[in-house]
Amino acid sequence: MEVDECGGWDFLEWVGPDTSACVFRLLDDPADLARAAAVSRSWRRFVIDNELSKNLCLRICPEVANFTRAVEVSRSPPPPAAHASESSHEAELRNLERDHRIYSYLSGALVSTKPSMDCILHCIVASSTDNFPDESIKNTLEPLDRINHRPSYWSSGGQDDADVPESLTYRLNSDLCIIDEIRIQPFKAYFQPGHPIYSSKSVRIRMGHSKIPHGAEFFVTDEDENLRVIADENYVWTYTSPEFPMLQENELQTFKLPRSVLCIGGVVKIELLGRVQKQDTDDRYYICVCHAQVIGRSLSPDFMVDISDPAGYSILKYLPGASNLRAEDIVPDDPRDSSEWHPLVARYKRMRHLAMMNVLLGPVQFMDEDDIGGVTDDDLYM
Structure with a gap:
């Protein structure tokens, strides 16, 4: 011994x-x-x-x-040929x-104890919309159900069958996020008789990435929202949650996942399963959501992911020291940078710019200054 x-x-x-x-x-x-x-x-x-x-x-x-x-x-x-021999x-x-x-x-x-926040960067698509753009999925990013005295919510299309599901798909602020819970607030139609609440019966969460080439992902931009490609074959889902019952109550309801989940690819799909409320004017079932949150934390910029396999497999990339980069450290075409480092640095700059634009111009409020580097968008894929 x-x-x-x-x-x-x-x-x-x-x-x-x-x-x-x-x-x-x-x-x-x-x-x-x-x-x-x-x-x-x-x-x-x-x-x-x-x-x-x-x-x-x-x-x-x-x-x-x-x-x-x-x-x-x-x-x-x-060093050249460092491992040749x-x-x-x-x-x-x-x-x-x-x-x-x-x-x-x-x-x-x-397992970091870094504080959690809302990781949604922007909307991708809703499975249907009743009145576009007034009832668009973009309204779910607002924390209030009334903006400037006008109702703010997403509404599905009407259905005669109460079992027809709906879905809301979002892009997260990083390709790699740890997600702990989802929060959804059903909309209470205070302008309709009886103030009905258009909740769903239950909720299920999927996480993964899009198979659509970067720069071609379908974003909500015009009245053709309902025609967007939303089929599951256009995504790779690496996690699917159990179903959570939803209360027919106008409050931000929390659906805590059984464990913390690593979302690889930065896409979250919230599935709204079953309908409980009919609208008096047309006797059809609707689902309406005024606010949604995906609570977790980003792993970028220290970790990024290269999703190059359509089957869903990917390459984990670790960038030691990336989180300590300052603006003056990022110099375009710096000859001191390795061939792999430079494109990631350029991507990091675009992340910062996109984050600042969303903070300044959009309703998204999900990060503090230290976390700005962890934001990504579809056109930032490698």
Whole structure:
């Protein structure tokens, strides 16, 4: 039995690799796993070789399985042919070290206590709209049901069948967000007799990304909203929640997910299942929402995602130090930047600009100044 660096017996040698792996996998806090890896070189090697940081990420958020690989994007380009002479074993060890480093930081980000906020950046589309644009999905971004003494809400089209569902689809402020809950406020038609509330029977949440090429995603911009492509085959949903019953009450109702969910791709679809209220004037069922929120936190700019596989698999990109970038650090065509870093820096600049435009011009209120870098839009996809 080997002696560890402190002169005592090595626990890993004493109990054996299988039992050691079982014990280490009981650690459910990234800080505890990091401390274990810092005990000795043999413990660190054991944590790295068994990919325990990645396994911990998978236990925290099973959506991590959608990443085909992880890439670390450094600002400085690597030395030419730095790894040309290394053996396959050395290359494997280097890759394991890299993955350990990336997933260690990711696990910490997944359980961060950073305050949550409304992550909606803008609307993509509603499954139907009764009177466009007066009753558009864009109204759901407003926290009030009356703006300038006028009602503010989204209304579905009318249906004779109470079981016909509706959906509201939104773009989040980052391609990678941790989502904890959804909040929805049904609309109370205070201008109709009896003040009916047009809630749905239940709610279900889907998260994922669009398969439509960047720059061509369908946004709500004109009266053709109801003709937009909204079919599920145009999206990859990496998470689907259970159904939550909705109360027929005019209040912001919270639907807490069973666990924190990693939204890969920045798209959230709120499905409104079943109708409960008819409108007296046409005797048809409607669903109306005056406000919606997707509560969570962004993982950008330290982490980004490259969604290049139509099957839904993606590449996780870690940018160490990106969150500390200042405006003066971002110089176009800086020869000191690596070939991968420069386009990500350019994307980061566009993120900041888009965030500022939404804060200044739109109703979205979801971030503080420190979080501005974590915003993305469809035309920001790599």
